[in-house]
Amino acid sequence: MREFGYQRAHDVAAAVALLGTAPDARLLGGGTNLVDLMKAGVERPGLLVDVRDLPLDEIRATTDGGLRIGATVSNSDLAAHPAVRRHYPALTQALLAGASGQLRNMATVAGNLLQRTRCGYFADLAKPCNKRAPGTGCPAVTGDHRNHAILGASAHCVATHPSDMAVALAAFDAVVTYETADGPGALPLDAFYLPVGDTPHIETALPAGAVITGVTLPPVPAAAHSRYRKVRERASYAFAIGSVAAALDVRDGVVRDVRLAFGAVASRPWRARAAERALIGGPADADAFAAAADAELAAAEPLPENRYKVTLTRNLVVTELARLAEEATR
Ligand SMILES: Cc1cc2nc3c(=O)[nH]c(=O)nc-3n(C[C@H](O)[C@H](O)[C@H](O)COP(=O)(O)OP(=O)(O)OC[C@H]3O[C@@H](n4cnc5c(N)ncnc54)[C@H](O)[C@@H]3O)c2cc1C
Ligand code: SF4
Missing domain, CATH: 3.30.465.10 (Uridine Diphospho-n-acetylenolpyruvylglucosamine Reductase; domain 3)
Incomplete structure (x- = not known):
């Protein structure tokens, strides 16, 4: 690891000022991602500005x-x-x-x-990677992409x-x-x-x-009836290979409001607006949930080794919405 400076900021203005003193300055939160990337040589800050004393813990x-x-x-x-x-x-x-x-x-x-992507190539300095070193290429497209994106990716990067x-x-x-x-x-x-x-x-x-x-x-009344379901390769201490956050407001069997977002399928959390539009005002049943998932996942462009994520995400949507609809009847 190369040498770096360390400063602790006690108010936001000081943190902004310290960050502005050097182009290679980085803010340090809990350090659970940044320090790992420094050890791997992916991040090479000249100055760390520790923000944990800022009055932002409420x-x-x-x-x-x-x-x-x-x-x-x-x-x-x-x-x-x-x-x-x-x-x-x-x-x-x-x-x-x-x-x-x-x-x-x-x-x-x-x-x-x-926090940065867990794409294995990103943290491996011996490999090309457009995200870490722009213009070097994306080996994941033809290489290991089992846990990569199926939505909103490009030929330049398929990380989640x-x-x-x-x-x-x-x-x-x-x-x-x-x-x-x-x-x-x-x-x-x-x-x-x-x-x-x-x-x-x-x-x-x-x-x-x-x-x-x-x-x-913001206040979201439907969020009081919400669930997050994560699928991973082992029961704990692992990143998602698929996940869904779902909220549902059902009255008399009709969907009044619904919120859906997918994890582990794109370079960002994927708000499933096409699925939401398909559900609002319609019946809260398994067929409608499946059709809504299909409406969103019609845009999916899986790679050879991550096609399973389309089915996995569809099943998560149907299961979690069905659970919420069932809870609404109690
Ligand atoms: C073994 C392991 C397993 C994990 N499993 C999961 C998991 O299953 N799910 C999951 O979601 N996460 C998981 N994580 C990731 C973990 O949640 C993140 O490392 C953590 O949330 C990062 O927060 P931090 O405060 O430590 O960030 P840091 O490492 O301190 O910083 C991360 C980035 O944020 C920037 N930053 C920090 N604070 C600010 C600020 N106030 N303003 C602007 N920029 C800022 C830093 O400069 C840096 O670029 C795992 C991590 C590890 C090590
Ligand atoms: S998917 Fe993105 S992060 Fe992974 S190797 Fe390709 S460019 Fe790098």
């Missing part, structure tokens, strides 16, 4: 009935918060499905959003985003807020993660030098 109700979540809130504290458990249970379930207890104690909300938390946040229209030297800004999660295109190394619309200050969740 979760509070907003006046409109939503939630404001500070950027340095740990994944464990967010999962355990009573308002999250009650009003957005899929978010708690998504967080608890990720990593391990020790990692969740360290990991922050902002760090979780910005690894976060569970972000999938639930996408379903509930979360907005990411940040601070820069030019002032504050906000990005809905849909606009926060950029399409892959021919620039897979540019993953978010966050301006250069921005410090994420938190995430705002």
Whole structure:
């Protein structure tokens, strides 16, 4: 590992200022992803700006009935918060499905959003990778892509985003807020993660030098009836090979509101808007759930070794919506 500087910021303005002092400065949250990438030589910062002392560790109700979540809130504290458990249970379930207890104690909300892909080629300096070294190629397209994207990918990169938390946040229209030297800004999660295109190394619309200050969740009544289901290759301590965050509001057998987002299928959490449109105002039954999943997955372009994800995601949609519909009748 090469030498680097370390500074601890105590307010957001200081963090923004320190970040602006060097182009190779990076913010340090829990360090559970960044430090691993530094050890692998993928990240080579000259300065680490530690954000864990920033006054951004609160979760509070907003006046409109939503939630404001500070950027340095740990994944464990967010999962355990009573308002999250009650009003957005899929978010708690998504967080608890990720990593391990020790990692969740360290990991922050902002760090979780910005964690990098687990594509094996990305972390292997001996291999080409357009995301790590633009213009070098993407060996995953013809190589190991069992756990790669089936939606929204490009020939330049087929990596998936690894976060569970972000999938639930996408379903509930979360907005990411940040601070820069030019002032504050906000990005809905849909606009926060950029399409892959021919620039897979540019993953978010966050301006250069921005410090994420938190995430705002609007009030979403349907989210009180929500679930997160994750499929992985072993029972714990593994990233998803498929996941779904689902929320359903059913009255008299008719879908009044539905939220759906998929994980492990794209370079970002995949909000399933075509499926949502297909369901609203229609019956809450297995045929409708399957047709909605098919409407979304019609856009899938699987590679030879990851076709299973189309079926897996379809089955997750049908199963989780059926569970929510059944719960609504109790
Ligand atoms: C063994 C293992 C298993 C895991 N399993 C899962 C899993 O199943 N599901 C899952 O979702 N995750 C999993 N993770 C990933 C884990 O959730 C992330 O590593 C963690 O959420 C990152 O948060 P952090 O605070 O440690 O980020 P850091 O590593 O500190 O930072 C990550 C990135 O965010 C940037 N950053 C941090 N704070 C800010 C800020 N305020 N503003 C702007 N940029 C910022 C950093 O500069 C860096 O680029 C796993 C990790 C490990 C090591
Ligand atoms: S899928 Fe993306 S991250 Fe993986 S090798 Fe290809 S360019 Fe790199």
